[in-house]
Amino acid sequence: MPQFIKQHLVVAQNASGRNMNVPLYRFVGDEQGPKVYIQSSIHGAEVQGNVVIYHLIQKLQNMPIRGEIILVPNCNPVGTNIKAGEYTLGRFDPVNGTNWNRGYHFDQAFVEEFATTVNTAESVESIKQRFRAAMKKQLQDKLAQDWGVGLAQRLNLMLQQLAFDADYVLDLHNGPVSTRHIYVPEYAKKSASLFNIPHVILIPQVFSGALDEATFCPWWLLTDLVNQQESRQFNFDVEAFTLEMGSQEVIDFAEGEIDATGILTYLTAKKVLVESELIPKEMSRKAVLLEDYKILYSKQGGIVEYMLKPGESANKGDVLARVLNVDNLESENATSDILAPCDLVAILHFPSASILSGTQLYKCFTKYFEL
Amino acid sequence: MPQFIKQHLVVAQNASGRNMNVPLYRFVGDEQGPKVYIQSSIHGAEVQGNVVIYHLIQKLQNMPIRGEIILVPNCNPVGTNIKAGEYTLGRFDPVNGTNWNRGYHFDQAFVEEFATTVNTAESVESIKQRFRAAMKKQLQDKLAQDWGVGLAQRLNLMLQQLAFDADYVLDLHNGPVSTRHIYVPEYAKKSASLFNIPHVILIPQVFSGALDEATFCPWWLLTDLVNQQESRQFNFDVEAFTLEMGSQEVIDFAEGEIDATGILTYLTAKKVLVESELIPKEMSRKAVLLEDYKILYSKQGGIVEYMLKPGESANKGDVLARVLNVDNLESENATSDILAPCDLVAILHFPSASILSGTQLYKCFTKYFEL
Amino acid sequence: MPQFIKQHLVVAQNASGRNMNVPLYRFVGDEQGPKVYIQSSIHGAEVQGNVVIYHLIQKLQNMPIRGEIILVPNCNPVGTNIKAGEYTLGRFDPVNGTNWNRGYHFDQAFVEEFATTVNTAESVESIKQRFRAAMKKQLQDKLAQDWGVGLAQRLNLMLQQLAFDADYVLDLHNGPVSTRHIYVPEYAKKSASLFNIPHVILIPQVFSGALDEATFCPWWLLTDLVNQQESRQFNFDVEAFTLEMGSQEVIDFAEGEIDATGILTYLTAKKVLVESELIPKEMSRKAVLLEDYKILYSKQGGIVEYMLKPGESANKGDVLARVLNVDNLESENATSDILAPCDLVAILHFPSASILSGTQLYKCFTKYFEL
Amino acid sequence: MPQFIKQHLVVAQNASGRNMNVPLYRFVGDEQGPKVYIQSSIHGAEVQGNVVIYHLIQKLQNMPIRGEIILVPNCNPVGTNIKAGEYTLGRFDPVNGTNWNRGYHFDQAFVEEFATTVNTAESVESIKQRFRAAMKKQLQDKLAQDWGVGLAQRLNLMLQQLAFDADYVLDLHNGPVSTRHIYVPEYAKKSASLFNIPHVILIPQVFSGALDEATFCPWWLLTDLVNQQESRQFNFDVEAFTLEMGSQEVIDFAEGEIDATGILTYLTAKKVLVESELIPKEMSRKAVLLEDYKILYSKQGGIVEYMLKPGESANKGDVLARVLNVDNLESENATSDILAPCDLVAILHFPSASILSGTQLYKCFTKYFEL
Structure with a gap:
């Protein structure tokens, strides 16, 4: 069975001067393997992902894994707790309108510069390690700057420090009144069929501030750059998705268990779950390009x-x-x-x-x- | 066919200095008869009543009536237009928290004094006319006071001037996530079965600021007072109800037509609709006392x-x-x-x-x- | 020097499932004496009182006292932390519009019944003790009821349990854009001159839900009742005030020190401060009846x-x-x-x-x- | 005296289905001359600009002018009227957090393409006319698209249609608690001294969605492009500024008159005011680059x-x-x-x-x- 660790990460301080933290649940496998990062509720009213993570945690306690899985439910303690009327004003900072999912970091020049340091002989693992270390340094520098960082961005950068370490990143959201759908980077189109989600949006290599983009854009760009220079073709096998688990403002435990099984199906395909034999459902999966x-x-x-x-x-x-x-x-x-x-x-x-x-x-x- | 009149009533001025008005739809019958007053959406997010009034107006254009029917949809132009996030912050004034349905007027001393002016010989019609005139005067005085009146109360008092003229007053609301139910004053318990609403709350003669109470409390108290003094028993036949037409934040045209038919059923029983033969549905109607x-x-x-x-x-x-x-x-x-x-x-x-x-x-x- | 104790009182739980607490600072004197209760910021945007309490605490650490002083700054952890735009939406619960300062408890029938248990021979101290115990029981019963209690009311009742033990209760508020003023019960008119506040509102024995009223109404009514029955005249010497320390949304440390000195002046007159020789300023104090x-x-x-x-x-x-x-x-x-x-x-x-x-x-x- | 025209422009429809409009005040001179566009309160809580426009209109009624001056006070009827507590939630759409001053349009490719149509022989006036017509067409196309346009962007595009016709564009804002300052495009640095504003921010040719940028970026880029190609140096003499007239949430008529005089001083220098002899005040003007x-x-x-x-x-x-x-x-x-x-x-x-x-x-x- 995996080792289980529970931690809390301080991400903000409220007007009472009190620390606000998010819970981290970590499962560390006996065997080496990929890292998985799953968070939910960066938009405070999109709460079904917490139920999905609850079911994942309940199930993972009895599943041998390779590598490590980090789960961060309710990852936005500010957005979760802003009521305006009976509903939760969770999509943006009520002070200034900043979308809680647009302050992650991506610096094209940084990736381009890093790409010049890669040589043909270097192993994929070494590149990944160096890239992550460099990126982490950049995130830390941003967080430590003299003039400070805005609330939403600070939250995003702290979460990104965790997420950028991972090979597979899932950001769990909800739509307003919504059917289930998933955002998939075009290069990972094949992985869209590893989930049991009927609607798929294929997104290009464009950064507009969200966690999935902040995860895959650097790796995608790096891949393009190093493969363009080199005879050898690198594949870093990093994927990131935004999953929209139905409608905001409601939770459903039964559906959450189905959602959790879908995610475990993906992780099975990625060889994270040692004994799982879950396979994707046969189902219609409709896809569009983001522009459509x-x-x-x-x-x-x-x-x-x-x-x-x-x-x-x-x-x-x-x-x-x-x-x-x-x-x-x-x-x-x-x-x-x-x-x-x-x-x-x-x-x-x-x-x-x-x-x-x-x-x-x-x-x-x-x-x-x-x- | 009834005479149809459309008017607008200015009830407030916004921060741009613009007048804000509510639409009044009046149907005046050829024959004398009772007055009916129906309003909707005093709570801005409770919008299904507007659909009900839409169906009522569509139907009433082809129905001969006795007396007069006044319909005031969307009667709160401020509350309807306050968004806080995607939802409508419609239950209370966003400036000060005042519930939009708690500023109507009821003055027990005024009713007690008026009761002393009634003598045994006076006709019910004469009493009703005098009581309404006196009440209207009181409302006008409140609205005209030197130091002014708060926004919610002004809106309430202006609507109450219209409503207090009526014999039958229906205030259309919605609950948060809700089944249909109706508030009925205990003395009008029999009328609860004239609607097709499965859940009935019976309320005592207590005023806490809502339109239904502001309508029935004066008449109820007056009835008690004059009947206590006199051998003769007066019955003013004034009734007021709050109807809760399902959930807030959604409308449904098909259900609205069913709701409208229920109201026409009540008005048929009250002999407002000359040719209608609508009768209440046979159905289970569960009731509670307000305290339960x-x-x-x-x-x-x-x-x-x-x-x-x-x-x-x-x-x-x-x-x-x-x-x-x-x-x-x-x-x-x-x-x-x-x-x-x-x-x-x-x-x-x-x-x-x-x-x-x-x-x-x-x-x-x-x-x-x-x- | 007084004994100093710091505690935290859990008053609510937020949507993250986390406890929300308020800090309690207690100074307990060597000598017996009256109890003082001072709270601030029940309205979340009215923050100057926290600065006043800061100065009080700094000063009290070096002042011998009689009895006990409890200070509860920032006593509303929910209201303090609801932003709507750049400002703090602190006057009412954003969910339902409930004013945070209207849910305290007062039950006239309870006081009337208690008054019947008092006999001429009983000492003031005994009556006070019995009345407080009975009241505390009533507050606990309300808090423990099966169907629960609303958020604002729970907060109020928990604070009232502390405040009702005290002889002198000060509730520190701010106006919107405001000069300093104080609400004083009519029977304590003389005490108005013990503060250095230029504007005084004299309020009658009417309860509308605020802490000052919830404190003095029971004692005032009890006094009236027992003194009406008896030859002997009881004086329980309990006083409660709402102090409005200027404008909301701003703090000023220098003015806060002056405000604190004003409060210590009152406490000196009440013989709480053993060595203090503070006397009220000679100044113009304008007063009105509440109706004016x-x-x-x-x-x-x-x-x-x-x-x-x-x-x-x-x-x-x-x-x-x-x-x-x-x-x-x-x-x-x-x-x-x-x-x-x-x-x-x-x-x-x-x-x-x-x-x-x-x-x-x-x-x-x-x-x-x-x- | 100039001809005076008052119009209203419908820019939105509210949840009551009512049109929302902004007032346009136009002064048309007898003589040909430049066009001036001045708006205020695109951020609803930044209201001092309305007072400035009031003073401008009062003064302009008695001043002969060249060209035309359009004044649009209170240009955001939605933002002006969203209260959240006592304050105005005016900086962003309460539904989705969109800043009301970030949806103006600028399309670099469009300018680059237009630049290729300019030849050396063409007059400045002809280029300006063609560029404005082409831009106006682009704005209309955006507004007319099948799938519609978001609320803030629609408002912005409708205002931009008016503003892009002008040579001098002033967008009147306020800071939170703020001293007076002005944003000036670097190329118009000299004009910074034509106002009486002590703090100047010099901004580069970067578009982030605001009206001033949407005005000067196209002309600046066009100038760079055509002057790079040609021996002849074009100067279109178009300038746009954001003026921050002190603090939000307050107005001051006396200061507004001083602010208005400052704007007339600029317009005097630009030869819009035929008889005015206003000259800028001698004063310290501190400036920074935007990055500082x-x-x-x-x-x-x-x-x-x-x-x-x-x-x-x-x-x-x-x-x-x-x-x-x-x-x-x-x-x-x-x-x-x-x-x-x-x-x-x-x-x-x-x-x-x-x-x-x-x-x-x-x-x-x-x-x-x-x-």
Whole structure:
């Protein structure tokens, strides 16, 4: 059985001057092997991932593993605890609007410079070790700078120090009202089928601040650079994913167990679980390129019924949503319909019936294909 | 067909200095008859009532009526438009926490004094007219006072001026995550069966600031006072109800039509609808006294799955909810169960999985009986 | 020197499942004497009281005392930590709008019943002890009830258990933009001059949920009841005050030291400080009855300059504030003036230039008199 | 006298389905001349600019002008009206955290392509006209796209359509607690001295979404591109500035008149005001490069007194702020001091005494120089 260690990591201090920490659960295998890092709830209202981690921890206590698995539930003690009305204002820092999942670090120049230090003879393990050490140094320097670091960024950098050590990084999120979907870097497209998640978004090598990008962008870029120079082709086998486990603001223990099994299936394929024989489900997996994962913004304000449910498909011109205008209730203009601009699958929709113009009404798969 | 009039009533001015108004829809019958007042969304996130009013207006355009029906959808233009995160912070003024449904007016001394002016010979109609005029004067004086009136109270008093003219007052609300239920003054218990709503809360003659109370308390007290003095027994036939049409933050057009039909059923019984032959559904109607409509507060904080759904019943000791504690995920204390303190029916529960200690987890019928 | 004890009291649990506590600082004198209870920041944005308590603690370490002094700074760990934008949303529970200072307990029937148990021969000390024990029992029962207690009320009841033991209770608050003022129960009018606070509000025996009322109402009522029955006149010498130490959202260490000295002056008069020779400043102390402490609500919305500063007086008709209407900037109606409805002293004003209609613009002394 | 036109522009629709508009005030001169665009309050709590525009409009009614001046006060009807507690949550969309001043449009490729269409012989006026028409087309296309546009971006793009027509663009803001300062593009450094603002930040040709950048970046880049190709040196004489008129949440009519005079002084120098003889004040103007305008983040959480006031300078090691830790009030660690990391001038500080770790405590000029 793996060695189990529980720790706490101080990531912030609140206005009472009290330390705020996150729990770390570590399972260390007898055998050498890859490192896995799994966190949940960086967005405070996206809580189902905590249930998934709960089931993972319960199961892992009885599973021999190779390498190490670190699990960090409820990884944002600030975002988890900001209520605004009955709901949790968990997507951004209430002080300044900073998205809690956009402050991770990626420095292209740093990777480019590091790439020049790699020579053909060096082993993959040596490169990985040197790259991680250099990156860790960079993160520490950022955290230690004289003028300080913003709250969200500090949290992100502290978590990134843990995550960048790992070969497989899973960041557990939820959509607003959402079906399950997963963000997969294009180079790891094959791994998309190792999970039991029916909707897959393939993302390019572009950094916009999230943990998955901050993990795979450096390795992806490094791979491109060293393989471009060299006859030998390096494969660092680092993967990072954002998993969206349904809707925010709700938890479901039974579904969480299914979600956990899906993750164990992936880890089985990656040879982390010594005895597991889990294999991916045979199922339809629809995929899109990120550029075809479209946001539909409302043009009007009003009160909306979302007719198309997450996971359902529509043809161009089908009614997605019906808007009530309270000033015209006696007329034919009392309601107006929002139509599908093209064939699509609804992945998620806005969680409130009350919308202003310019609201992210739906996010949709368009031009999707079977994986 | 009834005469149809649409108006707007200015109820506030925003920080841009712009007037904020509510729409009034009036249907005036050819025949004399009672007055009906129906409003919705005094709590900004409770929007299903607007859909109900939409269906009512669509239907009433083709229904001959007696008397007059006033419908005021979206009656709180401030509360409707305060977002805090994706949800609508609609229950209270974000500036000072004032519940939008607690600023109506009731002055016991005023009713007691008015009662002394009633003599045995006076007709019910005359008393009603005089009482309404006197009450209207009181509301106007409050609104006109030199030192001004708070935002929520001003809104309430302006709506109350309209509502107090009516014989039948319906205030359309929603619970957080909720089954349909209705608040009924004890004296109008019989009318509870004229709606198609399965859960009924019977409330005593106590004023705590809501529109229904502000409507029935004066008439109830007046009735008690004049009937105590007199041999003759007066019946003013004024009724007021708060209808809770399911959950906040969602609308459903199909359910709204069913809700509207339920209201028309009540109005049919009250002889407002000349040609309607709607009769109440045969159904189970569970009722409780207000004192037996209990709030269950959480003792711990954490992440919760609500196991008992609104409308479902539980026996004493059954699991209502399961709380996850992210600091103990490896142990037997990872989850703890919240048990039913007695036999109950869940009417509504908190709409977020994330709770602090002292959260209103459930509201429940206890010691309920069939109506 | 007094014995010094530091403790922490758990008052809530947050959504991470973590305990939230408040610090208790106790100074216990060598000699017997009265008990003093001082808390600050029950409203999370009203933070100057923490600075005052800091200075008190620094000074008390070197002052021999009689009896005991308990100081509870930052007594609301939830309210202190709810940001909404850059400011602290500290006056009410963000979930439900409950004012953090309205959930203390007072039960008139309980006091009336207790009064019947008092006989002429009983000593004041015995009555006080019995009354406190009975009250404590009542508070514990409320906290322990099966169905639980709301977050704000639980916090209040836990603090009240400490405060009700004390003879002198000081609750340290701040106004929005405010001059220093103090709420004093009418029976303790003489004590108003023992502080160095220039504005005094005299409050009647009415309970609306605040700590000062929850402290003095029971004793006041008990005194009235037992003295009405008996030839002998009891004086329990219990006093409670709400001190408003200037404006919220700012602290000032230098002013805090002056504030602390004012409190020590009161405690000197009450014979708590063995060696202190502090005497109250000679100064003008303006007082009003609570009914003459008036709120001026704005009639319009817009952007406001507050011309009359806290502490300044105005005559009837003087300009208090000037409102800009952005839709009429070219005209004579670009600005409109808000005038004093009567002679007054401004005590505090709203802290933002942006107001809706019905905003609490100013709170003012009218019909004030020199104490 | 100039021709005066007042219009309203619909920029959004709220959850009640009501249009939200901004007022446009236009002054059109008899003589040809440059176009000026001035807006205020894109951040809803930054309201002093509205007072400045009020004074400008009052004055301009009596001043002959060349060209045209458009003034758009209160240009964000959504942000102005979002209260969270007593303050205005005006910096970002409360739904998603989007900063209201980061959604303007700049497309480097578009400018580069346009530059290839410019030939040596073309007049400056012709180029400006063509560039504006092409840009306007691009903005319209963005606004008209099938899938819609987010709320903040739509507002920004609609305002940008007006602003991009202008030669001189002034965006009026406020800091939290702040002294007056101005952002100036490096190429327009000389113009910094045409205002009466003592602190100047010189910004490079980098776009991060704000209106000033969205105005000057295209022209700056175009200038660089066409002047690089050609012997002839084009000067389009387009300038854009962000003016920070003191602190948010307050207005001051008297200071607003001084601010307005400063702007008229700039417009005088730009030959917009036919008869004005205003000249800039002789005064110290401190300037920094943007990279030397530093943010100081707090390392701890707690309650803070800001010792260094906006506009004041400190030497390395001086105390900027003092933090109280409520858990250590009896000890020497009760307070801790935050020191200046280098010589600096404080420009603004956080507006609340209550801070978490990672709060933007101060923004400071370092390595500043006299202009």
